[in-house]
Every structure is written in structure tokens, then in C-alpha cells.
Amino acid sequence: MIDRERVLGLLDEHGWTQATLARACDVTPSAIQQILSGKTKNTRLAPTIARVLGVSQDYITGHSPDRYSAVSGDISPDELANILKNKLFGYDRGFTKRIYDDSDLNDALFNKVYDPYWIRRQVARVSPELFIENGPDYTPPLMSEAIGTDAMSPTLIKGDHVLISAASRTVDGDHGIWAISYGGLPMIRRLMPLPHDRGYRVSADNPAAPTFEAPKADIELIGIVFWIGRMLS
Incomplete structure (x- = not known):
């Protein structure tokens, strides 16, 4: 399930409205409204929302406190x-x-x-x-x-x-x-x-x-x- 508080916080940081996010994700405003109001648990849009807002999908869905994914296949x-x-x-x-x-x-x-x-x-x-x-x-x-x-x-x-x-x-x-x-x-x-x-x-x-x-x-x-x-x- 998408973490609405995190998405709303990111929208506030970007200075975006829900309608702005909908346009960036190429979906209807009602689709975003349903997600952020908790009316749907569908996470199909989670990868798109994460990419548009510049964070990891795990952060958007509340599975990680870190905004960015751990780097895989890299070394120090x-x-x-x-x-x-x-x-x-x-x-x-x-x-x-x-x-x-x-x-x-x-x-x-x-x-x-x-x-x-x-x-x-x-x-x-x-x-x-x-x-x-x-x-x-x-x-x-x-x-x-x-x-x-x-x-x-x-x-x-x-x-x-x-x-x-x-x-x-x-x-x-x-x-x-x-x-x-x-x-x-x-x-x-x-x-x-x-x-x-x-x-x-x-x-x-x-x-x-x-x-x-x-x-x-x-x-x-x-x-x-x-x-x-x-x-x-």
C-alpha cells in the first residue's frame, strides 16, 4: 500500500498539487485522489509515483525509511x-x-x-x-x-x-x-x-x-x- 503521508510530504516539498502529480504520472486526478485517500490499496502506480517524485519504491510503500534504494552491484x-x-x-x-x-x-x-x-x-x-x-x-x-x-x-x-x-x-x-x-x-x-x-x-x-x-x-x-x-x- 502506498504511504499517503510520505507522498503528501514529497508533494509539499516539490510544491505540487495532487493534480500536478496526476499529470506527471499520466493518470487521472481521481486515480491519485483514491490512492491518497486510502480508498484503494492498489500499488500498481507505486513505481511511477516513486520515479516521478525521485525516491525509491520501498520509500513510497513504507517498506523502508530511506528515500533511496541501497546500491546493488557497486563497491566502495x-x-x-x-x-x-x-x-x-x-x-x-x-x-x-x-x-x-x-x-x-x-x-x-x-x-x-x-x-x-x-x-x-x-x-x-x-x-x-x-x-x-x-x-x-x-x-x-x-x-x-x-x-x-x-x-x-x-x-x-x-x-x-x-x-x-x-x-x-x-x-x-x-x-x-x-x-x-x-x-x-x-x-x-x-x-x-x-x-x-x-x-x-x-x-x-x-x-x-x-x-x-x-x-x-x-x-x-x-x-x-x-x-x-x-x-x-
């Missing part, structure tokens, strides 16, 4: 440092390798799933220098990846699919979500350049995930995340 900065110290040449970096090796994936993206002109327009928004340097018809190497952890929640939810431009290499802080490899561990995080070219601040949108700083030599840029897709609930 100390454990990451140990991986770095023991990093072996040729370590399989998961999706890092597939960007360049899987030509069938690029063919599918360009010819079967996404229009190449649409791809160019989207990538040009976050990496215009690619098209200045390579011309307007340039199509960058791409990859498609499913989000495997809750670390970027609520921006990216576990199971979301993202498109990554593997040609983008300029981290300026204006568009900060990147696919990276740190110590051989693939992850999607926000990157912010540190002063004096000291490296990057690596952070997640879920407060339960660790934030750390790393020199450039320890961060392999896979590419910039420029599009996300989510199955409608």
Missing part, C-alpha cells in the same frame, strides 16, 4: 583502489570492449533502430566539437547499454537503457554523465573536472553510492551518455 572507493592496485593488462572491461568490436550493434543502431540523422542531432547537443572537426555527416561510434545498478537513481533507474557516444572525450562539467572504467570496473557516473587538471570528481545521483576523486590516469573514458530509454509502466 577502498575496494576500487584495491582493484586498481591489482589491475592486470588486458582485463576484460565488460562493455568497454564491445563498443569497438561489435559492428553488428552499430549497424543495428544506425539502420534498424535509430535514424542516423537523429543520432547526429542528439550527439551534437553534448559534443558539438565532433561535428566541427569531422563534418556534419560524421556518425560517432555508439553503444547501447542497460543500467545494472541503482547508483544513478533517480536519474537513471536500474534496467534503463542508455546510448553512449564513444567518440566524445571532452569533460567540461556541463553535461556530466559518462560511461567510464575505473580500475577495470565499468560504471556510469557524473564526472566533474577538478581544478588544475588534477583529475575528476566521480559521483552518483543516489546518495548511497560513494563519491570519490581520481586522477585522469585512473579513469578510462568510455563515452558520454546522451540518451536514455525506459519501458513505460
Whole structure:
């Protein structure tokens, strides 16, 4: 059952009415009114309400006091440092390798799933220098990846699919979500350049995930995340 007091508290924080929440969830105002009045115990809308309000479903349903889900499939900065110290040449970096090796994936993206002109327009928004340097018809190497952890929640939810431009290499802080490899561990995080070219601040949108700083030599840029897709609930 959805915890009405928590939802009402979140609405107050956002400055929203129940009608605003209904529009954001693409449901009728009466559907929200029935949930918040306790007339229905149907929790079908719980995932949508949680996503729209930027918290975990467990918080919305009263199963957890924490607004954000515990991060799954992630490790602490100390454990990451140990991986770095023991990093072996040729370590399989998961999706890092597939960007360049899987030509069938690029063919599918360009010819079967996404229009190449649409791809160019989207990538040009976050990496215009690619098209200045390579011309307007340039199509960058791409990859498609499913989000495997809750670390970027609520921006990216576990199971979301993202498109990554593997040609983008300029981290300026204006568009900060990147696919990276740190110590051989693939992850999607926000990157912010540190002063004096000291490296990057690596952070997640879920407060339960660790934030750390790393020199450039320890961060392999896979590419910039420029599009996300989510199955409608």
C-alpha cells in the first residue's frame, strides 16, 4: 500500500498539487485522489509515483525509511583502489570492449533502430566539437547499454537503457554523465573536472553510492551518455 503521508510530504516539498502529480504520472486526478485517500490499496502506480517524485519504491510503500534504494552491484572507493592496485593488462572491461568490436550493434543502431540523422542531432547537443572537426555527416561510434545498478537513481533507474557516444572525450562539467572504467570496473557516473587538471570528481545521483576523486590516469573514458530509454509502466 502506498504511504499517503510520505507522498503528501514529497508533494509539499516539490510544491505540487495532487493534480500536478496526476499529470506527471499520466493518470487521472481521481486515480491519485483514491490512492491518497486510502480508498484503494492498489500499488500498481507505486513505481511511477516513486520515479516521478525521485525516491525509491520501498520509500513510497513504507517498506523502508530511506528515500533511496541501497546500491546493488557497486563497491566502495577502498575496494576500487584495491582493484586498481591489482589491475592486470588486458582485463576484460565488460562493455568497454564491445563498443569497438561489435559492428553488428552499430549497424543495428544506425539502420534498424535509430535514424542516423537523429543520432547526429542528439550527439551534437553534448559534443558539438565532433561535428566541427569531422563534418556534419560524421556518425560517432555508439553503444547501447542497460543500467545494472541503482547508483544513478533517480536519474537513471536500474534496467534503463542508455546510448553512449564513444567518440566524445571532452569533460567540461556541463553535461556530466559518462560511461567510464575505473580500475577495470565499468560504471556510469557524473564526472566533474577538478581544478588544475588534477583529475575528476566521480559521483552518483543516489546518495548511497560513494563519491570519490581520481586522477585522469585512473579513469578510462568510455563515452558520454546522451540518451536514455525506459519501458513505460
